[in-house]
Amino acid sequence: xxxxxxxxxxxxxxxxxxxxxxxxxxxxxxxxxxxxxxxxxxxxxxxxxxxxxxxxxxxxxxxxxxxxxxxxxxxxxxxxxxxxxxxxxxxxxxxxxxxxxxxxxxxxxxxxxxxxxxxxxxxxxxxxxxxxxxxxxxxxxx
Amino acid sequence: xxxxxxxxxxxxxxxxxxxxxxxxxxxxxxxxxxxxxxxxxxxxxxxxxxxxxxxxxxxxxxxxxxxxxxxxxxxxxxxxxxxxxxxxxxxxxxxxxxxxxxxxxxxxxxxxxxxxxxxxxxxxxxxxxxxxxxxxxxxxxxxxxxxxxxxxxxxxxxxxxxxxxxxxxxxxxxxxxxxxxxxxxxxxxxxxxxxxxxxxxxxxxxxxxxxxxxxxxxxxxxxxxxxxxxxxxxxxxxxxxxxxxxxxxxxxxxxxxxxxxxxxxxxxxxxxxxxxxxxxxxxxxxxxxxxxxxxxxxxxxxxxxxxxxxxxxxxxxxxxxxxxxxxxxxxxxxx
Numbered sequence: 001x002x003x004x005x006x007x008x009x010x011x012x013x014x015x016x017x018x019x020x021x022x023x024x025x026x027x028x029x030x031x032x033x034x035x036x037x038x039x040x041x042x043x044x045x046x047x048x049x050x051x052x053x054x055x056x057x058x059x060x061x062x063x064x065x066x067x068x069x070x071x072x073x074x075x076x077x078x079x080x081x082x083x084x085x086x087x088x089x090x091x092x093x094x095x096x097x098x099x100x101x102x103x104x105x106x107x108x109x110x111x112x113x114x115x116x117x118x119x120x121x122x123x124x125x126x127x128x129x130x131x132x133x134x135x136x137x138x139x140x141x142x
Numbered sequence: 143x144x145x146x147x148x149x150x151x152x153x154x155x156x157x158x159x160x161x162x163x164x165x166x167x168x169x170x171x172x173x174x175x176x177x178x179x180x181x182x183x184x185x186x187x188x189x190x191x192x193x194x195x196x197x198x199x200x201x202x203x204x205x206x207x208x209x210x211x212x213x214x215x216x217x218x219x220x221x222x223x224x225x226x227x228x229x230x231x232x233x234x235x236x237x238x239x240x241x242x243x244x245x246x247x248x249x250x251x252x253x254x255x256x257x258x259x260x261x262x263x264x265x266x267x268x269x270x271x272x273x274x275x276x277x278x279x280x281x282x283x284x285x286x287x288x289x290x291x292x293x294x295x296x297x298x299x300x301x302x303x304x305x306x307x308x309x310x311x312x313x314x315x316x317x318x319x320x321x322x323x324x325x326x327x328x329x330x331x332x333x334x335x336x337x338x339x340x341x342x343x344x345x346x347x348x349x350x351x352x353x354x355x356x357x358x359x360x361x362x363x364x365x366x367x368x369x370x371x372x373x374x375x376x377x378x379x380x381x382x383x384x385x386x387x388x389x390x391x392x393x394x395x396x397x398x399x400x401x402x403x404x405x406x407x408x409x410x411x412x413x414x415x416x417x418x419x420x421x422x423x424x425x426x427x428x429x430x431x432x433x434x435x436x437x438x439x440x441x442x443x444x445x446x447x448x449x450x451x452x453x454x455x456x457x458x459x460x461x462x463x464x465x466x467x468x469x470x471x472x473x474x475x476x477x
Binding site for chain 1: 156157182183184185186188189192193219220228231232233234460461462463472473
């Protein structure tokens with residue numbers, strides 16, 4: 001296994017993985033996603049409140065995973081897709097996160113394209129389906 | 143107290159396959175659609191159901207107001223494991239909610255819908271969320287596979303300011319062997335391959351339920367503006383409806399099979415959504431859900447206000463990626 005994430009570890013993070021719940025630093029207002037122990041903007045270590053992020057954002061950058069480039073937990077999907085795009089999304093609220101781009105993938109992926117979070121199966125390990133976020137390019141932008 | 147639909151949402155996967163792809167690959171196609179929807183490699187009934195629910199929970203509805211959750215699918219991602227907890231976490235619902243999960247036949251959506259109606263009607267809470275999602279599978283060598291597709295619909299039920307209220311219902315069961323079934327432990331539906339047998343059972347049971355419903359309501363077919371007959375295949379719904387005295391005009395708005403294929407339990411609810419997309423205040427709708435084996439749940443609604451949603455037919459027509467047959471076999475993990 002590659003970056004094995006145990007089921008208890010995965011479960012602790014379902015709020016962020018299933019529906020993008022982030023943290024807001026009460027000290028400086030920075031939105032933090034994925035949630036971390038400290039604020040990377042002001043260094044505060046407490047006084048965070050949970051915030052539901054909108055799931056909307058823009059493609060900040062992207063790459064295409066091909067050949068044997070996929071981590072082992074994605075090998076089944078990689079074998080099926082041959083190559084698949086992974087995007088760095090800048091969320092409306094500021095944080096940048098990495099996720100797969102779902103079908104129908106536009107013929108040409110462009111930086112700045114508006115995207116929206118969708119819930120999908122990420123991979124299956126120990127027969128347990130790991131659900132999480134991916135992104136789709138918004139209608140009319142394909 | 144009037145209970146009704148306060149919001150609804152729908153979802154179709156972004157992949158499709160045409161009937162001509164089947165014909166090119168196999169020489170024939172056992173189902174009469176022009177194109178059908180196909181769930182992607184990373185989709186299942188749960189992810190599709192969540193997409194429809196998120197669509198239904200659009201503006202102004204706080205997920206925390208949901209007190210009841212009912213789920214229906216003949217193809218859940220797990221045969222055993224509660225899904226309500228996943229759904230609650232995926233949508234941000236409160237955790238102290240009553241839930242019920244149905245899936246013994248394609249009538250499951252009717253069961254989930256009416257359970258939610260009665261819970262809200264009982265005054266036990268303000269709002270219910272009904273999710274119906276399906277992506278049935280069969281052996282790829284079996285012609286029953288050809289029609290199978292994927293889709294989902296979700297409804298928020300409540301008592302305040304509904305789009306449409308539920309007027310009445312009838313539910314019937316009878317023994318019917320050999321029609322669409324799936325043995326325990328199998329992921330693939332099958333039948334004994336006698337279409338006339340299913341067709342007769344479907345038409346008789348639907349006719350009985352609709353006749354009883356009309357009697358209960360003291361109405362005639364002509365008093366309804368729309369009639370939705372569960373599209374377990376392409377021709378039966380119109381046939382059954384015409385025998386009862388419904389016209390093309392009443393039935394066509396709810397017919398989606400031509401562009402979706404068989405969306406299982408979700409089918410009559412996607413059709414209901416397609417009807418609500420265009421229905422005007424005061425109009426009446428009759429909906430039937432059919433489950434093989436067999437049973438029918440029929441219910442009637444009166445529309446209270448226009449829905450103002452992205453129409454189902456618009457969603458079906460937009461930006462799909464079409465697969466060839468080999469790609470289809472791979473995305474469905476048949477190959």
